[in-house]
Amino acid sequence: MPIIQYDNVCKKFDNSGRLAVDHVSAQIEKGEFITILGSSGCGKTTLLKLTNRLYDPDEGKVLVDGENIANVDPVALRRRLGYVIQQVGLFPHMTIRDNITVIPQLMKWDKKRMDERADELLTLVGLAPSEYRDRYPHQLSGGQQQRVGLARALVLDPEILLMDEPFGAIDAITRLNLQNEFMKIQEGLGKTILFVTHDINEAFKLGSRVMVMNEGKLLQFDTPAEIVKNPADSFVRSLIEAARSQEEFWENVR
């Protein structure tokens, strides 16, 4: 049974003439690292938000663990799915520890368990707990904030992680480090990940399978190697050619 299944999902926004997500069907197996690739406005973020009911589909359905999420309480669903966004969205008035454990606090975990969990997660994402747990978000760099964002998403140990361009606003060097570290973390955790990005290199590097989207449609959903070998249509081909031409620049300089 697929852990996430999109069944002819459509979403239309009131102010737009076309569908933001246009009859998307796809199945994701447990433990897969799926990247969703497309330019801005292609519907990739919308598809992600349809997965944790930040949006509800106008047509079709989304199944998580075989269950139509339209019938699941959104708050309960979201606590089962980790969620990380580009702007991180740490709460400025809470310490790093409180940011990580904000949902456990609401669920009335005991203090000791929360402190241990926060320290454990800080260590996992590569921040020394003793140094960072009592700081406030504005005292951290963008890359460090995103590490905390990841820790916060992992606090309830969700099976699925939804990530919306998490490294999009981070400089190239830090981004590379974060990507590599995140791949390592993922190997240990074995989560199912949906990772939205507009960066083809990031999508192909991280994804075990890649969803290529354009204008709301899912054009191709396959392994990176297969997409490069057999692009589904002219859009996918042009995407790959664009990435290649960048590559050429570096080759020529060498």
Added chain:
Amino acid sequence: MVQKIAEYIATHPQQLAEQIAAHIGISLFALFVAALIGIPCGCLAAKLQKGEAVITAPFEMLRVVPSLAVLILLIPIMGTGVPPAVTALMILAVPPVLLNTIVGFRTIPDFMIESARGIGMTESELFWRVKIPCALPMILAGLRTALVEVVASTTLAAKIGAGGLGEIIFTGLGLYRMDLLVLGGGLVAILSLASGWVFDILTRRMLRYKYV
């Protein structure tokens, strides 16, 4: 003049202390009522997409009426003493609190709210844990503006027998006593500045995270 003022302070310590206490009491009470009205109305107005003016317009129209006129107009309804004084001052204090509350809620970034929902907060958890704290700096700034204005204007309360430092000033006006005018006016000015200063200290305490 300085000697006269010193003499007055020396001979009326009890009375002065009472006037200062009444002045502070009336001001704080008016601010409290203004907060009780302005903050919830601000929350509500920030939620309404277009109907915001329905809430803000009445308060802004009332604000235009001079406080002295409000006091006189209130006499037939509320009589004299503290209640009409607090009402008139409250009318003065609500707009800054109300408008700042609206701005405070409106300027919370969308992504902050999205991330709170995304990690699984209910709407009420989102409101109390995220929206209120994020809007708090603006709300406090509005309260501060209102406080300083109210402390200065509480002078008028003496006009309808509610007490406060206005008593010294109005006595001075009646008797052409410059020393009383300077003393009363000076004390009001000091009180007004000091209240802003004390409020800043409290604000820094409440928003400690901003200053680390």
